[in-house]
Amino acid sequence: MTTARWWDVAFGGALAVMAITVTLYPADGSLGGALATLAALGLAYLGFGRRGIRLAGTGRTASSLAFLATVVLGCGVGAAFTPNLSTLQAIGFPVVWVLAGSYLRAVLVSGILAVSVGLGLTVSLGGTVAAMAEAGGIEAISFIFALALGTWMTRIICASDRHRRLLDELTRTQGELNALHRAAGSSAERERLAREIHDTIAQTLTGLVMLAQRTRGELTTTPARVMAAQTSIDLIETNAREALTETRALVATLSPVREPGMGLADTILRLADRFTQETGIQTDATVQVGDIDREVEVVLLRCVQEGLANVRQHSGAEAASVFIERVGAAVVLTVSDDGRGLGVPRVDPNTGFGLAGMRDRVLLVHGELELGTRPTGGTLLRVTVPLPAPLALAAPAAPLSRIKADA
Structure with missing residues (x-):
């Protein structure tokens, strides 16, 4: 109602x-005055009326x-000259x-x-x-007609203002929600990257440190240990290359669950073989599952890595085993060792992320994690992960892959 062009046409x-x-x-003698x-009304509109209408709603102004x-x-004077101008x-x-500023005014x-038009009309x-x-x-x-029309106009304008305020509030709220979602997404992504880095690069680098320590001891003994030291150095180089590959994969988006052409069973067996070579701990690995969901594969692989890392760092074991099998509509992973057991819980600020990160990862796929003493x-360590519905209903395939790596 306050669009200048509309009022130009109407007025x-x-x-x-x-x-x-x-x-x-x-009327007699009224043409000139009318x-x-x-x-006068046209000049008033052009002079200050148009501006006053344009500023309507911002407060009463002089215009x-x-x-x-x-x-x-003007309406009263025009009606006084001729009854025809009462139509103004x-x-x-x-x-x-539009210009009064409130309903009562x-x-x-x-x-x-x-009243003004009535007096003018009485005169004419x-x-x-x-x-x-x-x-x-x-x-x-x-007056009654104007009151009804004005009330209707006021309600429309008030409803329009209310809808505009609601729309502004909704837009502002959506902006705040988007900001919160972005913040939550960033936080979740940071946590995911922290788990990935811990489960890949950190584990490999831990192995490199232990191999370097072992090599240092071997080189300080008799020359007969030179060949053993050479083997350790080869392992260090291999692990360093794998750490570089994993780093590049993480930068790309996510480290690969397994190498191209290798299934979950082959990957687990390879991990166990390498773990035996690095630590001297005799390791058995058995995988009795067929094709499973990629997300479940990720969880199982990372849990195996973390479980073996804990065996390496805390158990003092001579033998360890990894066993993966399908039980009903779930896959069960068991990592065990013959070491000292849990003992008194310790918090290592450098490596304390592992168990919490593994638990978070398992919970993301609605699984369960148990840690105890044999x-x-x-x-x-036992991890139970439910299979997605299509895989859970399918007939279980149970190919057996097994390796026993000796120290």
Whole structure:
């Protein structure tokens, strides 16, 4: 309702129609005064009325007040020159409702406008009591109609403002939610990367450290140990190359679950073989599952890596085993050793992420993790991961892959 172009057409069109009407049907001696009144209203609109309408809703301004007074007075004066100009109130009432600034003020000014036009109409009709009664009846109807129209306009404008505020609030809330989601996503991604780095590069580098320590001891003994030292150095080079490959894979997005052309069973067996070579701990690995979901493979592989890393660092074991089998609609991983067992829990600030990260990883696939001591001594780690529905319903395939690596 406050678009300047709309008001240009409405107000200018109303003045033009009134000018044509009074020209075609002039009252005695009233044509000049009527046209002068219409011209004054047009100049007032161009001078300050248009600006006042454009600023409507930002508070009462001098332009708004001046144009309201001009419209109220101009409609009354025009009606006094000729009854035809009483029709100007058809555009006068909308102006009042737009510029008044509040519902009560709009009702009050509309009443003043009706009185002004009624007085002018009484004068143009002869100034008699009958003319006053006729003008009063006309203006009463006009006021009631203006009140109904203004109330309807006010409700539409209020509803539009309310919808605009709700839309602004919704947009602002969506922006806040997007920011929170981005922050949560960044946090989750940092945690995921921390787990990946720990389960890949950190484990490999830990092995390199232990191999370097062993090599240092071998080189300080008799020359007969030179060949053994050479083997250890070859292992260090191999592991360093694998660490570089894993780093590049992480930078790309995610380290590979397994090497191209190798299944989960082959990958687990290779890990066990390398673990035996690095640590001298006799390691058995048995995998009795067929094709399973890639996400489940990731969890199992990382848990094997972390379980063997704990055996390496904390168990003091001579033998360890890795066993993966399908039990109903789940896959069960068991990593055990014959070492000293859990003993007193220790927190290592450099390596303490492993168990918590493994537990988080298992929970992400709705699995369970158990850590305890074997009845015969040593530590037992058991991870149970449910299979996705299609795989859980499929007939279990149980190919057997087994390796026994000797120290």
